[in-house]
Amino acid sequence: MSVDLNLPTYRSGTDLVPSLDEGETQTGKDFTSDQEVRWCPGCGDYAVLKAVQGFLPDLGLRRENIVFISGIGCSSRFPYYLDTFGVHSIHGRAPSIATGLATAREDLSVWVVTGDGDALSIGGNHLIHALRRNVNMTILLFNNRIYGLTKGQYSPTSETGKVTKSTPAGSIDHPFNPVSLALGAEASFVARTIDSDRKHLTSVLAAAAAHRGTSLVEIYQNCPIFNDGAFDGLKTSGQQGSDDGGAIIPLVHGEPIVFGTDGAKGLIRDAVTGGVKVAPVADVGLDAVIVHDAHNPDPTTAFAISRLTDAGVLHQSPIGIFRQVARPTYDDQARDQIAKAQGGVSGSPEDRLAALLNAGDTWSVA
């Protein structure tokens, strides 16, 4: 049996979070805690931290209503460096803690900071279930394709054949593609960005925060100690004077998906596989190029695009918002069910408790 839940749809992920009073302003400094940042020199996490500290004031939310929850790993130290509420929890469990938090309180902006090991290995179950439930939170998945805090073992996103301390003969696991995984897990918002591109990172963060539901943002993040250069194949892409043949496939909603020098390459339908493939725009014509539709209720094309990411060493990867669709959130629905149940009752909680305890077959002894 199923029932029509008949729910209101909120426009923004932060609609119910108290905002600053008029005239009040915040800067990145307001979001910087007094704790010394202890990542390795050159770690990509610094760039993400700076970007987040710089971006949070743009939300215009009260600082005390922002909560960062993390698991275990290098990136999970993140909450200590932000002057908001924060919990540095246990390995892989941050989405479950954030689910309880977001469900209990509609007035909080909830963020999860996690890594490829934390989110995709030990915490894989919580990640996929958060995504399918669509709890209102933003998950920042720092993907450095390596285990850093435990000093350099391969991770569930490492390319096959990776030689690490635990795999001297090369890793034999096939890696996850986090975007494909999230799309398969019914995610309503999936994006990918890069630590070194602050502008793109910030624009994705803004869209993720505005999305009501679980937003998954995969951030390619360089580990200079144990996996240095993992994203170098992408980082020169699009830069002036570079001629890399278009390693980054930028996804912009409503725009044809073209890339490479002067947009010479485009994504077209592959009639044979039903997926998508790269073709020279000059040969196929711009009309044949797929116009990116992040709002498409059907995730099939988004999934097909996600498959263009290299599973091995990265030479090519789509970057941007793959999917962004409105779907009722778990926490809104949970609160709505409670509100509806409470709407029909009268009397003090104590009186209603007494009525509950005295219900059913009772008898009295005089």
Next chain:
Amino acid sequence: MLLVLFRPECGASHGACEGSHYRGKDQPRAKGRRTLSNGVSKQVKQLDRVVIRFAGDSGDGMQLTGDRFTQESAVFGNDLMTLPNFPAEIRAPQGTIPGVSSFQVHFADHDIMTAGDAPDVLVAMNPAALKANLGDLPKGATIIVDTADFTTRNLAKAGYDTNPLSLVGDANDPLGSFQVFPVDLTGMTVEAVKQYGLSRKDASRAKNMFALGLLSWMYGRPTSSTIAFLEKRFAKVPDIRDANITAFKTGWNFGETTEAFAVSYEIRPAPAAPGTYRNITGNLALAYGLIAAGVRSGLPLFLGSYPITPASDILHELSKHKAFGVTTFQAEDEIAGIGSAIGASYAGSLGVTTTSGPGIALKSEAIGLAVMTELPLLVVNVQRGGPSTGLPTKTEQSDLLQAMFGRNGEAPIPIVAPSTPGDCFSAAVEAARIAVTYRTPVMLLSDGYLANGSEPWQIPSVDSLPQIDPRFAVAVEGEEFMPYARDEATLARPWAIPGTAGLEHRIGGLEKGDGHGNISYDPANHELMVRTRAAKIAAIADSLPPLEVDDPSGEAKVLVIGWGSTYGPIGSAIRHVRKAGHHVAQAHLRHLNPFPKDLGEILKRYDKVLVPEMNLGQLRMLLRAEYLVDAHGFNVVRGLPIKSNELAEAIARLVGEAEGVTVTLQNDEEL
């Protein structure tokens, strides 16, 4: 059992109570011998207590039948205890021994403490039910058996070469020492409900109501609550509803008119303290206790839980009570159950997670996080037989040491254990009081026997329940917020919830610096924090009442001390020994960590200490370690409650040793 003891004027003599308690419900009945219009003469016998076991195939509705009989007995005013016993399989192969499900109810005209060691009456719906339960019957027990299923095929499934019913009266009658009533319950049911046009299969499914009707007649149970129940339950399927009601009434009338049953029985209502009562199972009482804790603390209740036997009913029940602001979250796994509860507690809710032993194993790391972050949290373990998957539907007390020590690091948590089904209510409120006051995860240790067993429960007034003060932290102008500052009395830290301006802070699983709560790897700080967390839990003992010791003569040399659901069997065994004229003291622990402050002194007062448990001696190990007392164990791990008669023998032996006498118990009757 009735937790509240006898009303003084009723305690000495049941006769004195007769006027005020006797019946007054529906179906008034004359006493002695009476003759019906059809000339059948029926004798009415007085009994002080009866143990009935309904047994049948998993699909025969024995749990419902037992539950209805129990409700009728409760409304009638008997004291009672119940013991449902069912397989873990939802539908084990039909007609086989592993598929047998049973429900035992012990009801009496006086305060009783257990569901009974052995049934006086067995209702067996098929050959397997007969065979599986026969070994538990004492000589002279009554067996009412449905003959319909005694076919060659079903007899073979149950492992019978010969139909035992065909041998009744023979020299080698396997049922010779019992009073056997073979009745075609199914055939009569099908005949009685013919008018509703049901298939034979559907019609025969009402046979459990026929059996219930018959037993209700035999023991003079009021019938109106069962009829009302059936009307409600099958409101949408009138044919099924009418068939069940008809079967129930026909069963009653069959007993009234047949010559097969010449005697019916009367068990008077039990005297009880004034008040309003209801019958309640442990899981329902626990769920109500959690709701009450929410109301009395003003905190929204948040349950994060993953379904597991025998704890799931708490999740089911709480999911019905959204009007109390209760959020229930069915998580993807046990870890997410507790994770979400920790998140909700951090947010300012009363976070709860419910599970059984295997689930606790999975939650252990998260319990440690709640210890480190010092957040209020209730962890409910409805214990079952272990290790591993163990015996999912059977009871055991073998998770005490897991509750005490089952975490990495020095991670003490308070442990509270209810002693009876009704006590699960107040134990839940007590666990919440400790969790909120001391900012700590608390383990509430129930078990399968408490969870599914039931007893009459005196409904408390809401005003009598403790108030729980969350005392959320607020910012103080000009003062830096210290998330790990300590309350002087309780050593609790502030509960600083998100959304409170000026209290922005970070917590986590890494060691906290004293006061400021930032990450600290300082050796001296770690030592201080480990000892402070331990001292905080130890300080809870300051808020506990003295341990009650039941030692009426003050001359006992033997103390029997237990915890949890063994309360009933221990109390019953103690009565037995005392009835034989011997002194023995009893104490029962509700708080397993910390122990009551006077426990050590109490233990030293006695020459011998006996610790009965449904495990291999876990409380005994703790008592020996903590107090250097040479405690003896009485340990049973059968997945079933301790039999009070066996325990009484063990107590008697110990009393004999301590006093240098021979103790002979008068009889093996349950008291």
